[in-house]
Amino acid sequence: MITHRTASLFGSFLTGAAALALLSGCSDSVSSAQEPAQPVAPEQTDSDYPFQNPALSSEERARDLVSRMTLEEKAAQMYDKAAAIPRLGIHEYNWWNEALHGVARAGHATVFPQAIGLAATWDEDQMLEVATTISDEGRAKHHYYAAEDVYAMYGGLTFWSPNINIFRDPRWGRGMETYGEDPFLTGRMAVNFVNGLQGDDAEYLKTVATVKHFAVHSGPEPSRHRDNYVANDADLWETYLPAFKMAMDEADVASVMCAYNAVWGAPACGSERLMVDILRGDLGFDGYVVSDCGAIGDFYYDEAKIETGEAHYVAHDYVDTRAEAAALSVKMGTDLNCGDGYGNKMDALPAAVEQGLIDEETIDQAVIRLYTALFRLGMYDDPSMVPYADIPHSEVASDENIALSEDTARKSLVLLKNNGILPLAEGTKVAVIGPNADNYMTLIANYNGIPTQPVTALEGIKAKVGAENVSYALGSTIAGDFYTDFSPVPADVLFHRTDSGELEPGLEAAYYADPDLSGEPGVTQIDPNIDFYWERGPVENGLNDEFGATWEGVLVPEESGSYLMKASRWSKATVNGEEVGSDPIDLTAGEQYDLTMTMNFNSGWPRDGLEKFAELSWTRADRDLEAQAMAASDDADVILYFGGIDATLEGEEMGVELDGFLGGDRTHMDLPAVQEALLEKLEATGKPVVMVNFSGSAMSLNWAEENVDAIVQAFYPGEKAGVAIADLLWGEFSPSGRLPVTFYKSVDDLPGFKDYSMANRTYKYFTGEPLYPFGYGLSYTSFDYSDVSVPGSHDAGEPMTVSATVTNTGEMAGREVVQVYISHAERANPSVPHVELVAFDVVELAPGESKTVSFDLTPANLGFIAEDGEMVTPSGSSATISIGGGQPSFTETETAEVLFASN
Structure with a gap:
């Protein structure tokens, strides 16, 4: 019998006919009770394929596999909902998963502080522990789903996190997903988050981390599909790129997501300068690139070409056709297209080849990158070879993990x-x-x-x-x-009528296997109210079921008043035949109101198939x-x-x-x-x-x-x-x-x-007086800095060690964030910061306790970016180094001047 653990990794460690038989199993090959069906006969039973041989490198295996695909099959692998190839034993795979501050959109998981709160800890070790826990839960959830042959959205091992864009403007709504406004802090947090997600095994990835959105991207949201942003070279390398570079250099991040907006006149995912010259060239990135969802469609969508039904979708209108958009994105290095609600995917690539817009070899390279990542995840190997394959599902939301979330919250x-x-x-x-x-x-x-x-x-x-x-x-x-105080409509006001017309508690519920409610219901029952989260579908007990539901009954309020009511996603509700919405409903105590709610949980875009819930809630609007x-x-x-x-x-x-x-x-x-x-x-x-x-x-x-x-x-x-x-x-x-x-x-x-100029933005360039500065925070105790050690003269082309002694001078134990800043005496160009964070660490000190904290500053920390984007090693000039609990202008810090010796 094939074990669940084996099935969770596709079972393709088997060889020859046995492997192909297992791999070509249909999507319902494991029942809801997790009993595997008999393998489906393969279309061919030739000798072992090299791509099944774990002794080969991941890239060698990927090249062999891709060489056996047709052009149409290759194109189908370059879409986030990658299609199965049964004749090769390749099942479907959904590349889209999220792990911003916990495994997301797949039901229960430990929920850590949002990314901006993680950054507020200023704690690299804490970040590494958090991300390691997230990847533990991600692995456990993935194998739980795969054991039942479920490869759905938000169930995979390829996470589209972290978001390391610079929060350059506080108006940006997605800034909460970032690590803040400073490139160095963002980069340090990113390195630890990526390392925690991807693991520390020399051969296998634990999960894939994806740094996003490359690279000049931070709002506005309403116009992100059509805006063009321009960053000068100095701002590009001083602000927008450093965190990406750190994630690549220090964490070997496996994936990058390109952005919606255009940069320097070309859509980001189709920009030769951004994607070819900088990403693949200057930064040396050799992983795979995924588009933001719908970004490839944005290449050619315009007001005249597509309508949503209610409003026009206005985008770049950069090329004319789907084939041109697909070809351009792949030629510029985008390997995977996260599609959109309008059917855009990479299926136009065969036509693009026929039209001479792209050659098949370029497509091959993209698919090879994708499958190299999947082989590195161990998806085609014996689970005993993969160090992360046996993490139990009990790891998800364990008490230990939730305690870590609480500890992280305290520090944030x-x-x-x-x-x-x-x-x-x-x-x-x-x-x-x-x-x-x-x-x-x-x-x-x-x-x-x-x-x-x-x-x-x-x-x-x-x-x-x-x-x-x-x-x-x-x-x-x-x-x-x-x-903010909506709550489920309680059971004590919900009833249904019996055949004799009497009211009895609860609503009549009917659950259908068809989300469109056709046929006979598979389950009928009386539900006390509508407040559900299902891990499994209520009709067929599957982890990724589509289904529909209806609830009918009578609402009898206990208090008269004006009520706001809302139905959860995928649902609509009516009271006396009128659909509930944004307007309050006047209800009278003791009166009977006919109540209905329908739910259609189907596979439309996007679909959170692993997260199924229904709720009818209300609040009073007349208080x-x-x-x-x-x-x-x-x-x-x-x-x-x-x-x-x-x-x-x-x-x-x-x-x-x-x-x-x-x-x-x-x-x-x-x-x-x-x-x-x-x-x-x-x-x-x-x-x-x-x-x-x-x-x-x-x-x-x-x-x-x-x-x-x-x-x-x-x-x-x-x-x-x-x-x-x-x-x-x-x-x-x-x-x-x-x-x-x-x-x-x-x-x-x-x-x-x-x-997108950084002039007068963030603490590094702001010339006004902030309400609270970057790096600021108070304590219940106090800390003193002494014995600051900074070389009087130094060759800025070499690392430089600085240190200070920190003493808790208060009466309470405390955790101090030690911050090191540099300020150059002369600003060579406007992109040289007034002051810049170059190091930080945290220390835990009992009352009266002292510790010496040392920092090794790199030449990059000591230098600055010239107007042409090149790093300058200062020579014959001086800079001030400050060490303390915040920025030198706002917090008591110890400072020392260093003279950068002439070369």
Whole structure:
């Protein structure tokens, strides 16, 4: 019998006819009970193929395999939904998976702090441990799916993470996915994340990491499919490329994703300068390149060529046909096309060959790169040969992994202000107020898995000090009419009618194998309410099933009021025949309302086939939220305000348009007006106010900085956020997170969003006064720096060692982020930073304890980029080295000058 473990790796370690018989099995060859079917007879049973021989190199095996494919088969492998080739024993494979801060979009997984929060730890070792855990879970989940012959989207080993674009403008909605605004910090975090994903085996990759989006890409979101960005050579090599270079040089990253936008007039995935000259040439990248999803279609889409049904899709209109787009992208080095909702894939390549747009040898090279990666993953080898093939499914969301998420959350929290109110004293009665106090979205952000132990701030505080010491009120919407307190419609208001017309609890549910609800239902039952997550399909019990469902019954509200209702994705609901949507519904207590909901879970694009859920939820839209907040504060000693934004307002290409937000981006950085008004009234009570701000981007918390007693920046802290926040507020640990971005006072201080010049951007070039600087963060203890050692004179072409002694001079144990900056006495050109981070480390110190921290600065750290993009080794000039807990202009640091000796 073929074991599950064997099946999970395609079984192709077998040779000859046995291997081909196994490999050509159909997609349902393993039943829902995980009992394998008999192998399907192969189309041929020739002697062993060289590509099956693990003694050959991955590239040799890939070349042999590709040589046996037809042109059409090759083209089908260059699409993210790669087709099976049964005659060669190759099954389908979906290249698309995500692991930004945990394995994403495939159901349960440990949810770590969002990437921007990971960066706020400034901790390379922590990042390596987090990424190693993510790849453990990714491996375990993949083999779990593959054991049942499931190779679906979000089930593979090729992760499209991390996002290492530079967060150059705080308006960018996807900035939360990055490691911040500094190339060096981003690069160090990227190296450790990639190493954690890809593993440390000399032969096999644990998973594939993909650095994205190469390389001049950071918004705006609404126009990303058609914008053209221009970066000068100095900014290119000083800001936009260093993190990519570090990931290639130090972590040998296996994959790169190219971007939607055009650069220097050509679409990024079709830019000869970007993809050929720089990526394959200057950077020496030899892995495979995948397009962002739909980016190849953007080559030729324009307003006249395609309609979505409701609006025109406007893109680059760079070439005229699909064949031209496919040929150009592959010739420029794009090996894999993540398609889109309009059918774009690489199937036009055979026509492109026939038209003379590309030769087959160029296509061969692309497919060889792809299969080299798959062979390096061990997908075609005996599991006993692959060091990561036996990670058990129990590793997913294990207690140990979730404890790591909690520890990482603690290290990511940044204390921005504290007038002495924190830490809170034992016995303090608190009012927990604000739209983010009990908001699940602040935990998970975007590109997320489903947490198994989520703890909101409200839940964490109640658990910490007891519910009797906590009063709670939502206080306001998060912005406009966006409510954050939707909850499933409860079972006690849902009924169905019996044959005699009587009401009985629960809804009549019918589940269909056909997502379009044809035929007879496979399952009928009474569901208490609609609040489901399925790991397996409810009809046929498969991991990747399509299915449909209907629920019918009667809603009998217990309270009269105006209700907002919403149905989860793939679903629609009606009340008395009217579809629920963005408008409130007036309901009367005790009245009976006919209720229906239908769900069509099918394989449309995109489909989260491994993540199946249904929910009908509601909230009240007629409450006096402000009055409730003021009442909640009456008996409290301290008001804890939880505000900011969440990933329903900022993110990737979203349909949001209201004050402060547009299409996923920010139009200003102010706290939403409805929150600021509430915060001012809470402060007017005279009680101490502590604000915890959630956001993936910088916020202009100007009023709060001047008026509230303490401010904590939480970013999006992962599933154990509430535990970490409560422990910080009550002093279980000293906060140590540091800002990976500058918090500006106003968007008016910034250049235009589409201006990709770095002038007056980020801490390195900003000439104004920030609200909170890059690298900033307070502690409950204090640290002193002494004995700074910097050479008085040095050859900048050689490494240079600097050091300092750090002492905890406070009364509490603490973790300090030691930061080293360089500032050149003379700026040779405008792209030379005013000040630049060149090293950092973390130290844990008990009260009174000292440690000496040393850093080896490389010539690249000591040099600067000339206007032509070349690295300059300074000679005959001087620079100031500062070592401390932040930037020299904003934090007490020890400084020393070094003279770079003439060559």
